[in-house]
Amino acid sequence: MEKKTYYLTTAIAYTSGKPHIGNTYEAVLADSIVRFKRYQGFDVRFQTGTDEHGQKIELKAAEAGITPKEYVDQVAGEIKSIWDLMNTSYDRFIRTTDKDHEKQVQKIFRKLYEQDDIYKGHYEGMYCTPCESFFTNSQLVDGKCPDCGRECQPAKEEAYFLRLSKYTDRLIEHINTHPEFIQPESRKNEMMNNFLLPGLQDLCVSRTSFKWGIPVDFDEQHVVYVWIDALSNYITGLGFDLDGNSDDLYKKFWPADLHLIGKDILRFHTIYWPIMLMALNLPLPKQVFGHPWLLQGDGKMSKSKGNVIYADDLVSIFGVDAVRYFVLHEMPFENDGIITWDLLVERMNSDLANTLGNLVNRTISMSNKYFDGVVTNAKVKEPVDEELISLTLETPKKVEEKMDKLRIADAITDIFVLFKRCNKYIDETMPWVLAKDEEKKSRLETVLYNLVESISLGASLLESFMPETSANILAQLGDTKRELSDMKTYGKYISGTKVVEKPEILFARLDLKEVLEKVEALMPEKKREEKPSEHTEPIMDLEAKEEITYEDFMKMQFQIGEIISCEEVPKSKKLLCSQVKIGSQVKQIVSGIKQHYTKEEMVGKKVMVLVNLKPAKLAGVLSEGMLLCAEDAEGKLALMTAEKPMPAGAEIC
């Protein structure tokens, strides 16, 4: 009988820098899912990789004084080594600079153009270089990039567009008839209500503003922009060929069973990608799961805060499987998970060291102490065994159920419930008491046999999540991994097997203080690495705007304004409404700076005001001018004030 196939992909990681633990989480999550699928007997294909094109990489490479290719080779290598460190069992690590991928992307682009799903137009708008995105003026936040908050420049470029509107109805239909397509379901509504139902704008799919990308082969000015390039990896990685010479892998594994991605890129995977596939007349993936984020306790990790946690640092402190356990266990299904050092140490000590490690340790110790390590099934049963046996036999089913629903954390919990039950069983049976009575020898053998059997089964189930630990436990027990199909009856552990003589500590208990010291030792290093860019007074280069004449300049009237009162604008997140005294008049000015200044701070400041700006309503409130601010690369704002005391109304010229 042909095995059922299962094809899972992660998002491909952008090669702009080292991936932090949040990125790593996705790879580990995916790995656990595919390992379990293999365990269930599926013929599995697991693909991950890197997204390596774009202006940001072009710039980073230039900064480093190397070619983009050299740069991405380095970062992709780093990402791959972390994925390997974490024991992710991918079948292919695709890179968007792989030749086979590039060739197919060009073919896809050309075909879509030839069948008029892509057309040539031009794009006009505000461009954010770091994000490589165009925005309309109305999309900007305080005139800044809505994604990263940095400065945008007006730009216009010739570009190719993908007709999305043509396929909207089909996509809506598909989503409605396939409720499992977008997971978790709450995300489905967001996609529907915010994008599909209001109507889609055609998507810009090429760029002329940078060169580091896959060239459009019939129009050399253009490179393929991220969407068609990156998303295609899911099929090109299977050896898809547009001309019909696809590899067997493609025929076997497409459509994908699951695209595992972060919730932030759900839109691309549930709208743009399906439409691309429809246009190519290819089947759609069966499911897209937008997983939540893994956050650090004191706010989102950021490099500038110096609190970024990297997988390899965590591994150096806790070990690979402990890190896998943390990320899988702490991540709930729908909400963001939070990681703190306290929590990591607590999990390490209570779950891994106490519950699991100590269980294995005490069981092996007793086997050696009482029977020289030989585990014998003497079959002297007592009623107290029943509960352990039935729980052991139920656990595989419970784990399977959870895994089928992608409830990874719950599945792991079920395995640990079994381990806890084993600990309880030891207390119930009290082997050390049995050992004192020669007549109870067979009973003692049975008790230890039951323990080894249950632990062996639990350890086998653990393989998908903690592969090294699983193998380690089984090796110490002198056993090998039990297949799922062999878990229906109790007592498959071979009687007479000898366990290891000296149990190896699986997880050492850690002291929070010591861990924090280690972290301290790691972090300053990080900060030092990043300080050059952070501390050599950062400079900002903006794209030059069009030259203006003196007359143009003189059209604008700037004056000093004194803020005499300030209120929050109701029902708005960012707006403050100030009464600004300019000479003898008072203007009402609304500004998007609530996140940077409190209303109390505003009052009394003498600031630079553009006074002859045409009044407009913001959030329903009239604004008669503009307060000028300086803004840094992180989007922090600072009001412009005069260097020496100046009266309200003084002209700035």
Added chain:
RNA sequence: GGCGGGAUAGCUCAGUUGGCUAGAGCACACGGUUCAUACCCGUGGUGUCGAGGGUUCAAAUCCCCCUCCCGCUACCA
């Protein structure tokens, strides 16, 4: 502003189609035990189940309203 989600023990969260004294883990306290990594087992407690109102024999669970948080989205001169 629109749409969606959430508010449950000190902390992180479960609570299925409304039904017995509201649960788990961790932490805490006490007791037991000693095979084991001072570990394991047992017992215990407080919870106005965000506020208020309603439906019902019965609501954390359904309805209304309010407050606060979060996500997506729009506006943000």
